[in-house]
Amino acid sequence: MNNNTSSYTIAFYNIENLFDLENDPFTNDDDFLPTSTKRWTVKRYTNKLRKLAKVISKIGEDGIEESPAIVGLAEVENKKVLQDLIESEGLAGRSYNFVHYDSLDERGVDVAILYKSNLFEVISSETFSVELYTETGERDYTRDILLVHGKLQRNPIYIIVNHWSSRREGEKETEHKRIAAAKVVNTIVKRIKNKDASPKIIVMGDFNDNPEDISIKLLESESNLYNPFKTVHSYNKGSLNHDFQWHMFDQILFSHNFFDISSSELRFVKADVFNPRFLKQYNGKYKGQPFRTYVGKKYKGGYSDHFPVYIHLKTP
Numbered sequence: 001m002n003n004n005t006s007s008y009t010i011a012f013y014n015i016e017n018l019f020d021l022e023n024d025p026f027t028n029d030d031d032f033l034p035t036s037t038k039r040w041t042v043k044r045y046t047n048k049l050r051k052l053a054k055v056i057s058k059i060g061e062d063g064i065e066e067s068p069a070i071v072g073l074a075e076v077e078n079k080k081v082l083q084d085l086i087e088s089e090g091l092a093g094r095s096y097n098f099v100h101y102d103s104l105d106e107r108g109v110d111v112a113i114l115y116k117s118n119l120f121e122v123i124s125s126e127t128f129s130v131e132l133y134t135e136t137g138e139r140d141y142t143r144d145i146l147l148v149h150g151k152l153q154r155n156p157i158y159i160i161v162n163h164w165s166s167r168r169e170g171e172k173e174t175e176h177k178r179i180a181a182a183k184v185v186n187t188i189v190k191r192i193k194n195k196d197a198s199p200k201i202i203v204m205g206d207f208n209d210n211p212e213d214i215s216i217k218l219l220e221s222e223s224n225l226y227n228p229f230k231t232v233h234s235y236n237k238g239s240l241n242h243d244f245q246w247h248m249f250d251q252i253l254f255s256h257n258f259f260d261i262s263s264s265e266l267r268f269v270k271a272d273v274f275n276p277r278f279l280k281q282y283n284g285k286y287k288g289q290p291f292r293t294y295v296g297k298k299y300k301g302g303y304s305d306h307f308p309v310y311i312h313l314k315t316p
Contacts, residue, residue: 006153006314006315007066007313008068008070008119008312008313008314009059009066009067009068009069009310009311009312009313010068010202010204010252010310010311011056011059011060011068011070011071011072011308012071012072012073012204012206012250012251012252012308012309012310013052013056013059013071013072013073013074013304013306013309014075014163014239014240014250014304014306015052015075015076015303015304015306016075016292016293016303016304016305017075017109017293017294018048018052018075018076018081018085019045019081019108020032020077020080020081020084021033021034021040021041021042022080024078027077027105027107027108029077029107031297037297038297038299044299047301048293049085049088050089050090052088052304053085053088053089053091053092054090055274055279056068056071056085056090056091057090058274058276059071059274059308060310060312061270061272067091067116068114068116068310069115069120069152070113070115070120070152070159071114071115072111072159072204073111073114074111074143074161074163074205074206075109075163076110076111077108077110078100078108078110079098082098082112082114085114086098086114094116095117095118096114096115096116096117097115097116099113099115099125099146099148100112100113101125101127101144101146103127103129103142103143103144104129104141105141105142105143105144110143110144110163111143111144111146111162111163111205112146113146113148113159113161115150120150120152120153121150122149122150123149123151125147125148126146126147127144127145128147128188130144130145130164130177130180130181132165132177132180142164142177143162143163143164145160145162145181145184145185145188146160146161147159147161148161152266153315155266155315156196156200157199157200157201157202158199158201159201159202159204160185160188160189160201160203161204161205162181162185162204162205162206162207163205163206164178164181164182164205164208164209165181165208166208167208174208175213175214178208178209178213178215179214179215181207181215182216182218182219182222183218185203185219186218186219186222189201189203189222189225198257199255200255200257200258200266201223201225201254202253202254202255202311203225203252203254204251204252205250205251206249207250207251208249209249210248210249211229211230211233211248212230216253219253223255224255225254225255225256226254226256226258226259226268227251228252228253228270228271228311229248229251229252229271232248232271232272232273232309233246234246237275238273238307239251239273239308239309240290240305241286241289241290248273248309249306250306250307250308252309252310254268254311258313261316265315266313266314267313267314268311268312268313269311269313270312271309271311272309272310273307273308273309274307274309274310275307279291279303281302291303292304293305
């Protein structure tokens with residue numbers, strides 16, 4: 001894929017705890033310090049950056065040389081790690097820039113967008129918080145939702161990036177948090193449609209829910225979005241593996257006007273999980289699963305506990 005073909009890869013990647021080496025007194029980042037039990041050192045940080053840059057540069061279909069035009073990211077600590085990422089070997093010289101806002105998430109991780117400034121022009125960006133409360137009435141802070149409005153080679157699009165609440169305390173026990181996040185996204189989409197007659201909208205993220213779960217169905221129905229990952233997900237394929245079961249928590253949904261073949265604008269071609277052999281555990285009982293940076297406190301030196309997902313768009 002080169003700039004002349006008008007073909008573009010749009011991706012999403014949960015990069016598993018990209019933290020710098022500095023202690024942030026306002027967040028719970030103590031696991032990722034050189035003095036922590038995880039021993040997060042300069043060498044490990046540099047290795048992680050190099051590996052992530054390699055993955056991001058290759059996301060897409062086999063045989064396509066061009067790296068993605070836009071990549072949504074989850075589990076980013078701050079602007080510094082993003083700057084280090086786009087300057088690292090593999091991404092340096094590829095015209096990447098980023099959009100990032102600090103959220104009040106307790107762990108200090110946020111979502112962000114990487115984009116090629118020679119292909120994508122940012123018009124505006126803002127964040128939206130998901131208001132959650134504990135049983136005792138205290139505010140439960142989670143990742144903000146990022147909205148970026150821009151033009152991909154003159155085609156106006158809106159991109160909404162998400163990282164919804166995890167299932168750590170149980171799937172059913174935390175379901176209401178993800179439904180609350182879905183409602184925020186639906187409100188954002190409604191607001192966009194009030195301003196723009198026929199907007200092209202992409203909603204991407206680590207939703208911590210599968211395509212058939214209530215929260216994702218709510219996005220599909222209320223915001224009239226298409227979810228290609230319903231058919232990509234199967235018993236032996238997903239974006240992450242938990243207890244030897246494949247989940248498709250990472251998904252990219254979009255408005256139906258990406259199917260419009262009568263227009264000369266961006267058109268949907270395909271969707272898939274990016275899971276080449278180098279991203280997988282190559283032996284042992286976890287063979288075929290994502291090759292992670294850490295398992296608990298044990299350093300493995302891999303990439304992430306998630307595979308990236310992507311969609312391919314083109315102009316006729």
